[in-house]
Amino acid sequence: MTADNDNDFPALVREALAAARDLRFPTSRDEADGRDPSCSLPDAGRVLAMLAAGCQDGRIGETGTGTGVGTAWMASAMPASATLVTVEFDDARAQAAAKVFRADSRVRVVHGDAQLVLADHAPYDLLFVDGGWTADDATVDLLRIGGRVVFDDVTPHxxxxxxxxxxKNDPKRDFFFGNLRLVSVEVVFPDLANSLLVGTRTA
Structure with missing residues (x-):
């Protein structure tokens, strides 16, 4: 396995990573020291891109934009007919992300509290929860039947x-594997140190 190189990433992802570095926003969980938010990892981005690519005529939502790295992975792959709304609480990060997507009318960056804003744009075909959100049954309500919800920054068991x-008690896994309206899976990345959770709404 070789290390990721920014030059191999979509142009929007590279721009969002540059914005993160300008703001000294951590680009990895290691940089964040496991406590603060950070950019989406490349492996998570590739999964998000794959899921977004299937959202024909669909709507994608995201909480915790940061500077838009995860957003950029999705926007780079989603069909021209899809739209994406992403919500960021921090003003400087929201402004940086809005600049990254200034030329893409499909993407809307909202500065605000996702708990108050996200439901206004539901239902979603894909919802990426990357911060500023408490997972509960209301999260599933935001999805269309067949829609998917994704959490990253998970450490494999x-x-x-x-x-x-x-x-013994993991709220994220409990949400995905304990909710009867979701069919879920954990995707472990090649480094064996990081994973994400994906659930599809069935009812």
Missing amino acids: AALPADSPLR
């Missing part, structure tokens, strides 16, 4: 420290 409380 096997990579958790032996004393991690997440081994």
Whole structure:
């Protein structure tokens, strides 16, 4: 496995990463030291791009835009007929992301609280929850039947420290695998240290 190179990424992703570096916004979980928000990892971006590519005539939502890295992966792959709304609480990051997508009328960057704004644009064919959101059954209500919800920044069970409380009680996994309206899977990345959760609404 070779290291990721920015030059291999879509142009929008490169622009969003540059904006993150300008704002000193962490571009990886390691840079964030596991506590603060960070940009979406390349492996997460590729999964998001794959899911967005299937949203013909669809609507995509995102919480926690950051500077738009995850947004850029999705926007670079989604069909011309799709639209994307992404919500960021931090004003500087929202402004940076809006600049990245200034030429793409399909993408709307909203500065605000996702808990208050996101439902205004529902239902979604794809919803990427990347911050500023508490997962509960109302999250599923935001999806169309057949729509998908994605959480990233997950540590695979096997990579958790032996004393991690997440081994016994993980709210993210409980949400995905305990909700009877979702069919879910965990996608473990090649580094075996990071994963994401994807659920499809069935009812």
